[in-house]
Amino acid sequence: MGALPRHQAIVDQLPRLQLGEMLVGRGRITPKQLSDALEHQGHMGHRRLLGETLVELGFVTDHDVMAAVADSYGIPFARDIARIADPRCLEVLKRDYLLEHLVLPLFLVRDVLTVAVAEPANLYLFEELVRRTGKRIQIVATTACEIRAALDAYVPAANVFVINEIMGDVDEAAFNIIEREVAEIEDLRAVAGHSPVVKTVNWLLWNAVHEAASDIHIEPGDRRLRVRFRIDGRLFEKVDPPWQMGAAIASRIKIMAGLDISERRQPQDGDIHVMLEGRPIDLRVSTMPSRHGEKVVVRIIDSRASLVPLERLGMSEAILERWTSVISRPNGIALVTGPTGSGKSTTLYSVLAQLNTADRNISTVEDPIEATIAGLNQFQVNEKAGFSFTSALRAMLRQDPDVLMIGEIRDKDTATTAVQAALTGHLVFSTLHTNDSISAITRLINLGIDAYLVAAVVRGVLAQRLVRAICPHCREQFEPDTHVRQEVEASAGAVAVFERGAGCARCRASGFSGRLGVFELLVPEENFIAAVSRGASLQDLYEAARAAGHVAMRVDGLAKVRDRRTTFEEVVLATAS
Secondary structure, rough: OOOOOOHHHOOOOOOOOHHHHHHHHOOOOOHHHHHHHHHHHOOOOOOOHHHHHHHHHHOOOOOHHHHHHHHHHHHEEEEEEEEOOOOHHHHHHOOOHHHHHEEEEEEEOOEEEEEEEOOOOOOHHHHHHHHOOOOEEEEOOOOOHHHHHHHHHOOOOOOOOHHHHHHHHOHHEEEEEOOOOOOEEEEHHHHHHHHHHHHHHHHHHHHHHHOOOOOOEEEOOOOOEEEEEEOOOOOEEEEEOHHEEEHHHHHHHHHHOOOOOOOOOOOEEEEEEEEEOOOHHHHHHHEEEOOEEEEEEEEEEEEHHHOOOOOOOOHHHHHHHHHHHHHHHOOOOEEEOOOOOOOOOHHHHHHHHHHHOOOOOOOEEEOOOOOOOOOEEEEEHHHHEEEEEHHHHHHHHOOOEEEEEOOOOOHHHHHHHHHHHHHOOOOOOOOOOOHHHHHHHHHHHHOOOOHHHHHEEEEEEEEEEEEEEEEEEEEEHHHHHHHHHHHHHHHOOOOOOOEEEEOOOOHHHOOOEEEEEEEEEEEEOOOOHHHHHHOOOOOHHHHHHOOOOOHHEEEHHHHHOOOOOOOHHHHHHEEEH
């Protein structure tokens, strides 16, 4: 046994070229940058290596330096080692040794153990690895930062522990990760070994989906790690893992999302695809550096939760009837408006599911695709590849569509293309970020669409918010303040009984369980269309809509208070301007 012959002689064959010359030759730095770095190094009294100086000055990255060093020794350079490491190989050496010498066993093939090292010139380290492992050793080079991050993710420090009772209810066999580059589904336990960090992350994801959370917030603080779930639009503290686990949990999630675990100074975004009890769940990951470590937010996109029948969204019979008429039109534009998190995508998916018949060609362009519906042609925006909303929409128009859905109208080009599609006989659905339905008209005009074109193509605008529903397990009757009763009855008619949630274990003592929509629907009629065409002000449009019987969103919300579906406070909070 021993190190492979090729690597036994590495140190004897020191690089013929100096590091600076190699980086210049590889096009990583310019001769001027090399000169500046050498001058800076001289001022530092050679207390830093040239590679460290180049990185400090921002001329290169750690990866650039190590790739050049690896090339000079004739050994491979490896990135993203945490994604290729076999967790079972990590058990051959103790964590303290791995961290002290900055080495990471990657995988074992035919009695040859491949090990990532941060010091490829250390011959004594090779010999010690052979002695300690009893294997032949194959060396690859990587950065010290990658090794530390991988160790944090897979082999936590000895003083880190996990509260065992939080694992008790999790059926790990039902929770699988879909590898990004392969078709088969691999068990998370096989991917990650027995790391308590991995089990903690799995539990958080599993539990968040089962509690119908929309987001997980992992927030490092001063000697505290807080984990919160957003459920029904509100954040609840779920668990406080040991604060030492913060970096490890963040690294594990980044590994799953295909992010660079060695980069902790810049925000990153990625995605994870999992199967939970036989159904796909998409997770959108966002990381942000903070004072005490990386904050991680995981958005949970459950396709099952996104597909709600139109009649179950919470629309009143009058609004549902008029909205059904709008979406049944053969052409034009129908918009859904509201802030982020107001349920716009769910409404559009409900519409498309209702229109999805064998005689219609329905195509969507989305960012991201939040639910997959059989029978629809769904396309994911890829800005880096030049596949934007506008370019995708133009391409879809050559695909003989009947119905088009654009995830969001963000700019003039997208708005113009949507209007052209509507004018040429297509039915177009999309979203806008406006406070109410009437503001959507002026928003299109502000994007650069001529007022007469807006008047010609807009068939309806549905504005919406989400409010929390009273928990059915702890609802109780009560008498509200006089002004509350007066306001509700002035809008919605007499109220015999007011109800609220007292708070119970099933609703986390909040008094609410689930959410429903509050809506207002603008269906332009003749006088309103004429006002839009002549470029009327927003105030004039409000007056024209009211004259035609337009009902504001708060009125719909107060009707739901009367019907004991939600509370006055929820409606006021959701509909405040």
